[in-house]
Amino acid sequence: MKKLDFKKHLYKIVVTVLIIFFIGGVGMGAANILAIEGVRELYTPDEPLTPLPETNEEITSYADMIITKALNEKPLTQSKEKYSIDTDSIENSLDNNRLNCAAVMAADEIENIIESGYEEKTAGYGESSASFLPAGLMLSSGDIESIDFKRMYYKCSMCADSIDYEDFDEKCPKCGNLNSLELRYSDNYEITLHIKPDSASFKNSSFPKTEKLESVFAQNASSTPYYTFKYLEKDIKTADIYIKVNRLTDKIETLRFETVAQNTLNLYFDNEYSELNDASVKYIAKDKLEYTFTWPGLKLNSNEKTIELGSTEVLKATLTCDDPVKYDVVWSSSDENTVTVDEEGYLKTHKVFGDSVITAKFVFNGKEYSDTCLIHVGVPAEGVDLDKGRIKLNTGDSYTLTAEFDPSDTTNTKCFWFTENEKIAEIDQSGKITAKGKGKTTVYVITDDGNYYSSCKVEVNK
Ligand SMILES: [Zn+2]
Secondary structure, three states: OEEOOHHHHHHHHHHHHHHHHHHHHHHHHHHHHHHHHHHHOOOOOOOOOOOOOOOHHHHHHHHHHHHHHHHHHOOEEEEEEEEEEEEEEEEEOOOOHHHHHHHHHHHHHHHHHHHHHOOOEEEOOOOOOOOOOOOOOOOOHHHEEEEEEEEEEEEEOOOOOEEEOOOOEOEOOOOOOOOOEEEEEEEEEEEEEEEOOOOHHHHHOOOOOHHHHHHHHHHHHOOOOOEEEEEEEEEEEEEEEEEEEEOOOOEEEEEEEEEEEEEEEEEEEOHHHHHHOEEEEEEEEEEEEEEEEEOOEEEEOOOEEEEEOOOEEEOOEEEEOOOHHHOOOEEEEOOOOOEEEOOOOEEEEOOOOEEEEEEEEEEEOOEEEEEEEEEEEEOOOOEEEEOOOEEEEEOOOEEEOOEEEEOOOOOOOOEEEEEOOOOOEEEOOOOEEEEOOOEEEEEEEEEOOOOEEEEEEEEEEO
């Protein structure tokens, strides 16, 4: 066992490392390297904050509860409304081609006029959104036609791909793996409630109201000399509510009301279009009202890390709030004998091996937000030895060397292998020597940190 003389071996180390990277990159491919990491990850499902809502009744009251939570805890809340006309669906009561063409050409303009009548609203962090966010869905379970509830997915342990639960068909669509597919809970629930548009309480629900649309039309129609707007009929075909919520925190991320309706505009034409007289134009349109929520918080770039004694690492905290640079992050370590952390998130190990929890926190609008990272301080190698110092082989024979680390509980037992002369003996990255031709050479093992090495003399006979 020797302490490495860097100058003497630098050239070899550089060449070896380059070869390893080259072989690693070409032979394995980045996707496979990721897959190996994916296999190591063990799945422990976290408990939801609220028991899984299952019946229609439980789901609607869960939805009301998470909306109330957003109203009370006041995350950044934004709303916007979108109106889109399906131009292929436009038809008119007179079967008049000119009128149809005019309506198709006016569709964009109508969308713009309607959307400009919809106001985008924002309530900043800590501000009340009660003036534009409904207090709840205002629906009863009887209003629900059906519910789509996305809460699971499959994780492929071969290619680390995520597969939608609904799309799953016996094997991984990406790599064809049949065996190691793990059913997991997503952090988010995605719930789509399909509402019966003819149900009694639908009219009183939190869906955008027809009157708003009608008043936008009426206002604009009064300014055109060609027609007078009489009234709008809205025959709602589908009404859906989409909710995306983090099941671990009950923090809602998206709330969307979406209706698809056949609209009938009843118009009275004047002046150069007076021959059209009374006419109606029908079209299908989608009306979408969406609320998005951004919750304040702090997130670390890692929640678990292993570091070797003597090495340095840095943790990064990302703040979600009005002005992240304005706030100070306070760092602390649960065991300062093992690892300490400075005000920038730099970790420093000490003489003691073991685990320590690093906490980063900041205070925003009077509330504290935090995240933690579990640090394992590992035992570094202090030397490496081989099970054989010299070996005799015949061409074609092979032998696998074993690297023995000092101390025996060294955490990082990764090492690199190389040979002085591969025409005599080749060595792979598991330490397997293959005798290639007559002669004498030496094979080496180097520890991952490059600090220690050991060698074995190889003599190949005919
Ligand atoms: Zn796969």
